[in-house]
Amino acid sequence: MSAEQTRKLIVLAAIWATLVLAPYWMVPLGGYTALATRVLVLGLAAMSVNFLLGFTGVLSFGHAAYFGLGAYGAGLTLKFLAPSTPLALVAGMLLGGVCGAILGTLIVRRRGVYFAMVTIAFGQVFYYIAFQWSSLTGGDDGLRGFSRQPIDFGLFKLDILSDANNFYFFVLFCFALVVAAMGFILRSPFGRTMIAIRENERRSRFLGIPVERHIWIAFTLSCFFMGFAGALYALVNNFADPRGLHYSQSGDFVMMAVMGGMRSFWGPLLGAAVFVVLQDYLSSITVNWMSFVGLLFVLVVLFFPRGLLGFIQRSKA
Amino acid sequence: MNVLEIQNVTKRFGNLVAVRDVSMTVAKGELRAIIGPNGAGKTTFFNLISGFFPPTSGAITFDGRDITKLATHQRVTLGMARTFQITEIFPELTVFENVRIAAEVAGGYRLRPWINASAKAQIHRRVEETLKLVSLETKTDRLVGELAHGDQRAAEIAMALALRPHLLLLDEPTAGMGDQETYQITQLIRRLHRDSNYTIVLIEHDMRVVFHLADRISVLDQGRMLAEGTPQEIAANETVQAAYLGNAA
Numbered sequence: 197m198s199a200e201q202t203r204k205l206i207v208l209a210a211i212w213a214t215l216v217l218a219p220y221w222m223v224p225l226g227g228y229t230a231l232a233t234r235v236l237v238l239g240l241a242a243m244s245v246n247f248l249l250g251f252t253g254v255l256s257f258g259h260a261a262y263f264g265l266g267a268y269g270a271g272l273t274l275k276f277l278a279p280s281t282p283l284a285l286v287a288g289m290l291l292g293g294v295c296g297a298i299l300g301t302l303i304v305r306r307r308g309v310y311f312a313m314v315t316i317a318f319g320q321v322f323y324y325i326a327f328q329w330s331s332l333t334g335g336d337d338g339l340r341g342f343s344r345q346p347i348d349f350g351l352f353k354l355d356i357l358s359d360a361n362n363f364y365f366f367v368l369f370c371f372a373l374v375v376a377a378m379g380f381i382l383r384s385p386f387g388r389t390m391i392a393i394r395e396n397e398r399r400s401r402f403l404g405i406p407v408e409r410h411i412w413i414a415f416t417l418s419c420f421f422m423g424f425a426g427a428l429y430a431l432v433n434n435f436a437d438p439r440g441l442h443y444s445q446s447g448d449f450v451m452m453a454v455m456g457g458m459r460s461f462w463g464p465l466l467g468a469a470v471f472v473v474l475q476d477y478l479s480s481i482t483v484n485w486m487s488f489v490g491l492l493f494v495l496v497v498l499f500f501p502r503g504l505l506g507f508i509q510r511s512k513a
Numbered sequence: 514m515n516v517l518e519i520q521n522v523t524k525r526f527g528n529l530v531a532v533r534d535v536s537m538t539v540a541k542g543e544l545r546a547i548i549g550p551n552g553a554g555k556t557t558f559f560n561l562i563s564g565f566f567p568p569t570s571g572a573i574t575f576d577g578r579d580i581t582k583l584a585t586h587q588r589v590t591l592g593m594a595r596t597f598q599i600t601e602i603f604p605e606l607t608v609f610e611n612v613r614i615a616a617e618v619a620g621g622y623r624l625r626p627w628i629n630a631s632a633k634a635q636i637h638r639r640v641e642e643t644l645k646l647v648s649l650e651t652k653t654d655r656l657v658g659e660l661a662h663g664d665q666r667a668a669e670i671a672m673a674l675a676l677r678p679h680l681l682l683l684d685e686p687t688a689g690m691g692d693q694e695t696y697q698i699t700q701l702i703r704r705l706h707r708d709s710n711y712t713i714v715l716i717e718h719d720m721r722v723v724f725h726l727a728d729r730i731s732v733l734d735q736g737r738m739l740a741e742g743t744p745q746e747i748a749a750n751e752t753v754q755a756a757y758l759g760n761a762a
Contacts, residue, residue: 385622392614395603402563402601403618403672404589410623 219361229360235469236371237428242452242464244421250458252414253394257312257446258319262292262419264441266426271436274342281345285427292423300415304408316443326438339436390414455496457503466505514541516680516712522571531557533736544706544713546723549733555716559684563595564588594678596669598685604658611657612640615675647671663694683715
């Protein structure tokens with residue numbers, strides 16, 4: 197038991213050390229800091245999808261909607277309300293989370309394929325709203341004309357706009373907060389009821405768990421996390437894209453989660469890293485980069501059904 | 514005092530009447546066996562009691578309270594626990610985790626995002642006591658999905674017991690078991706009934722088990738309540754012999 201705990205602590209320390217030092221080891225390896233920032237943000241989104249998929253056993257194929265809502269929430273706040281980065285993040289998270297909470301009440305009664313279809317349908321509604329409402333959202337061109345603002349600590353200001361390393365550490369700090377919240381919830385009695393529902397819905401019901409209500413809470417939480425990731429993504433790009441709401445984006449998040457390993461907490465981050473780095477590298481060589489990512493996905497699913505991290509964990513044990 | 518009162522319950526599926534105008538009363542501390550040929554409506558009857566689906570007509574009272582319209586999880590919260598003919602467990606979790614989830618839900622912690630140290634210790638004690646009761650205390654860290662069939666049934670019963678139920682519904686507890694496992698599970702049910710005073714309703718095909726355990730027996734046939742009485746009365750009942758025991762022997 198304690199040997200197991202020590203091993204877990206070492207792995208955790210290694211993960212955080214890798215993330216904290218990323219700007220210093222990525223550059224010599226031919227990467228750049230902004231790429232690491234993208235990995236963190238998309239990794240957070242994939243982990244949010246996986247909060248539902250891997251730990252409640254419910255597949256949402258429309259989670260990009262809440263990601264995109266987070267991005268528009270942050271962008272619109274910076275553009276029209278106030279030049280405050282923290283306010284933009286909170287606004288984005290609330291927009292994604294509240295919309296998720298409302299639609300979730302309609303979605304959680306469905307299961308399996310029907311659940312996935314309904315989440316796609318609601319997701320597409322937001323996509324078309326963002327696409328059509330040009331006066332507010334910029335339509336097809338996306339929302340422009342805002343940028344992330346320095347963080348004001350009173351005594352000094354942290355420049356996160358022009359200093360890539362500063363911005364990376366700011367995003368890492370936000371990432372750590374949300375990931376800590378996720379880990380905390382999953383280790384709680386409520387988190388165990390999520391896993392119970394994933395493992396056996398009928399048994400959960402017959403233990404006295406109101407299954408629909410618990411799925412709704414998990415869905416809503418994951419939409420809040422997703423909205424937060426989306427808000428960060430708007431800050432990364434200083435831009436909100438209607439395609440960030442599209443179901444193909446939802447598919448990318450599911451792909452990252454499954455490729456990385458949906459039964460492991462950190463798997464989706466690894467999946468996102470592989471996805472983002474491959475995309476960055478291959479898209480400079482060929483416009484058909486997605487077919488290579490897709491090929492890798494198929495290989496992983498065929499040969500490592502528990503994902504890349506699941507495979508690594510299994511071969512160590 | 515009666516734990517369970519079922520009044521004139523009927524369940525229709527389209528044209529099929531699976532349970533027809535059945536009444537049954539179970540007293541506190543009683544062990545009631547429900548027997549009947551295949552397709553007699555025993556499991557449907559169980560599903561009506563546990564709220565898997567509502568009856569077409571009739572009423573069900575539990576601990577003096579009308580539960581006819583309550584959902585499954587609400588009945589569980591009131592103190593009704595059930596096992597299934599095909600074991601329903603959390604296969605990829607350990608024995609301990611399976612029972613802990615039940616204990617936490619029963620303790621009212623299911624919505625808590627945290628649990629303090631003393632509550633945690635209390636839950637752990639309850640889980641360990643329950644596992645000892647079903648003789649699984651040496652297998653706490655094993656994955657339930659990897660246990661032998663008999664141990665999986667015991668784990669499912671442990672989950673039900675961790676809910677501290679007033680009524681325990683067991684759907685064919687010895688289904689698919691060999692003689693040794695059947696003996697062990699029968700002894701366990703006997704202990705729960707005699708020593709811990711659980712009120713138990715069980716469906717069972719194995720007549721040795723039924724006559725060994727039951728205080729009273731209810732016989733269902735083609736959705737109707739054919740007879741009810743002590744094991745001696747049922748064994749002597751000619752209608753039952755003709756409809757059921759005669760065929761089985």
